[in-house]
Amino acid sequence: MPNTDSMGMTDSMPNTHAMADTDIGAETDDPLVREHRIKQQAAQELRRDAVVRIVRQTVTFVVFLGLLAGLYTGYKAFGQAIDDRQHDWAVVGSVLPRTDDLNMPPVGEIFGQFLETPGGQNQIYVKILFDEALFTLREAFAGFMVGLVIGMAIALALAQWRRIEQGLLPYVIASQTIPLIAIAPIIVIWGRKNFDVFPWEWQDWMSVSIIATYLTFFPVAVNGLRGLQSPRPENQELMDSYAANWVQTLWRLRLPASLPYLFAALKIAATASIVGAIVGEISSGVEGGLGRRILREAFNYTTGPDRLFASVLGAAVLGIFVFLVVTGVERLVVGRQDRGATA
Incomplete structure (x- = not known):
């Protein structure tokens, strides 16, 4: 058993x-x-x-x-x-620069300046730069968003009407030949004198945002137009066979096809908006941002050259930051689009 x-x-x-x-x-x-x-x-x-x-x-x-x-x-x-x-x-x-400490401060002193407390201040220098970078970022972001809207509106108009493209595109390109440092003070003065028609009080940083918009809309308009025109003729014929109207074709074909071109433009536009905001602050005397900080440190260069180098590095870090943000959004949007296409 x-x-x-x-x-x-x-x-x-x-x-x-x-x-x-x-x-x-x-x-x-x-x-x-x-x-x-x-x-x-x-x-x-x-x-x-x-x-x-x-x-x-x-x-x-x-x-x-x-x-x-x-x-x-x-x-x-x-x-x-x-x-x-x-x-x-x-x-x-x-001519190659001299290598004395006035022309080329040591790398250690440049980076050490971030942890120093300037005279008359109660904060370390990196905190001062951070606060001023946020101010500049606000100006640049406002200009970036307005430039994105204007650039895409121009791209849509040029893609829809061929005659407008032939007549307007050369002027869009020629607009970028105007020296930015020359028109920045004019825009700020116009803002102070003529922009009181809005229901809110016009401030100088808003004029700086217009300067950032000036540098932002161009790459968006040009690359957006190229992206909207990128679909192949057979794809357009397929949408026509479905009797899709212009809005449906734009939403389902042209905009998805334009995303790689558009994000390439947004990377340029994001960094250009930072440049525009800094240049606008420098040339118009707007206080509170990195541009004014760089100008102030340039005046005091002989007594603290390492501080000027540190402020320029802060501006570079801000430009890299906005570039990485756009890159992250691109991977999120384009990656999701690719996953949806393969699903």
Whole structure:
């Protein structure tokens, strides 16, 4: 009996495992389950690739900064070793800078300036730059959004009416030949004298936003037009065969096709809006932003050259930040569009 029971138990155990294996096999053979697992695996691979890409780009950027700092320090050390006897070297028609601390502050002093507290201030320098960067970012963001709307409106008009494109596009291109530093004070003065018709009080930073808009709308208009015209003729014929109207064709065909071109323009426009805001602050005397900070440090250059370098680095970091924000939005939107197309 014991042997029989043990034999029975041993005989029943393989049957139980066989049933479990059969269930797993049946579950695996289910097309819906298989498709779900494939999607999960694809999503995991996408997340892993995204992490690897971010890490690689971060390491590349850090290495680039290190090489740049190394070249700066190496050139400074070489110049000081020869006592700047060759300060009149000509390189492509220009003269190499002297390597004394006034012309080229040490890298350590430049970065150390971020943690210093300037005279008459109760905050460290990096906090001062951060607050002023937020002020400049507000100006640039307002100009960026208005430039985006104006640029896309121009692109839609040029894409819809061929004659308008032939007549207006040359003037859109020619508008960028006007020196920004020349028109910035004019825009600020106009804002103070003539923009009191609005229901709100016009402030100088709003005029600076107009200057940022001036640099923003152009790449959006040109690249947006190219993107709207990018669909192939057979795709347009397919929409016509569905009797799709202009709005439906725009929403389902032209705008999705224009996204790669549009985001390429937005990266340029975002950084250009920062440049426009800083230049507007410098040339018009608007207080509170990085432009005015750079101008103030330039006046005090002989007593603190490292502080001017630090403020310029702060402006560069702000430009890199807005570029990364647009890049992140691009990956979110375009990536979702690609996943929807493959689903």
